Amino acid sequence: MSRESVLIQKLHDRFVKAISSLQSPFLLVVRLYWGWQLSQTGWGKLHNLPHVTEFFGSLGLPAPGATAIFVSVVELVGGILLALGGLSRIISLAIAIDMIVAYALADCLALFAFFSDPGKFYNADPYTFLFAALLILIFGPGKLSLDTLVERLVEKPKFGEPQRSTI
Numbered sequence: 312m313s314r315e316s317v318l319i320q321k322l323h324d325r326f327v328k329a330i331s332s333l334q335s336p337f338l339l340v341v342r343l344y345w346g347w348q349l350s351q352t353g354w355g356k357l358h359n360l361p362h363v364t365e366f367f368g369s370l371g372l373p374a375p376g377a378t379a380i381f382v383s384v385v386e387l388v389g390g391i392l393l394a395l396g397g398l399s400r401i402i403s404l405a406i407a408i409d410m411i412v413a414y415a416l417a418d419c420l421a422l423f424a425f426f427s428d429p430g431k432f433y434n435a436d437p438y439t440f441l442f443a444a445l446l447i448l449i450f451g452p453g454k455l456s457l458d459t460l461v462e463r464l465v466e467k468p469k470f471g472e473p474q475r476s477t478i
Contacts, residue, residue, distance in 0.1 A: 338446070338453030339396075345443035346394025349406065352440075353387030370416045385409055393447065396456020403448035410441035
């Protein structure tokens with residue numbers, strides 16, 4: 312291998328290492344900001360249940376009152392858990408489903424404009440919550456999260472390692 316290619320490989324490795332070190336802080340910012348925003352949305356819905364129930368009824372949802380409470384609680388608790396990084400992949404899946412349903416029921420024109428008019432799709436209200444939820448679902452919460460803290464506290468021995476005595 313030539314000197315130049317070795318130098319390029321070293322520069323590439325350093326670049327990848329530097330960029331990778333930003334992953335956890337980036338995921339923390341995403342979780343904190345969008346988790347807070349989602350919890351605020353859920354809080355607002357809980358404090359405005361008659362209007363939310365009426366809106367859900369206008370969409371033709373069955374049991375709009377119960378659905379309004381369920382969605383409000385999922386967004387409030389899910390936003391808090393997302394911000395803290397607790398049960399992050401499970402709650403991210405729930406939030407993603409919530410946002411896909413929101414697209415399908417309340418803004419189906421934007422959902423179906425995914426390819427034909429992307430601007431309409433990403434300008435719709437559920438987009439940013441869906442995107443943040445998918446980021447955390449796919450990449451995890453990062454090192455700065457409750458999930459990582461719990462994982463370290465409850466560290467299981469790996470296959471083939473002797474178990475430590477708890478006595």
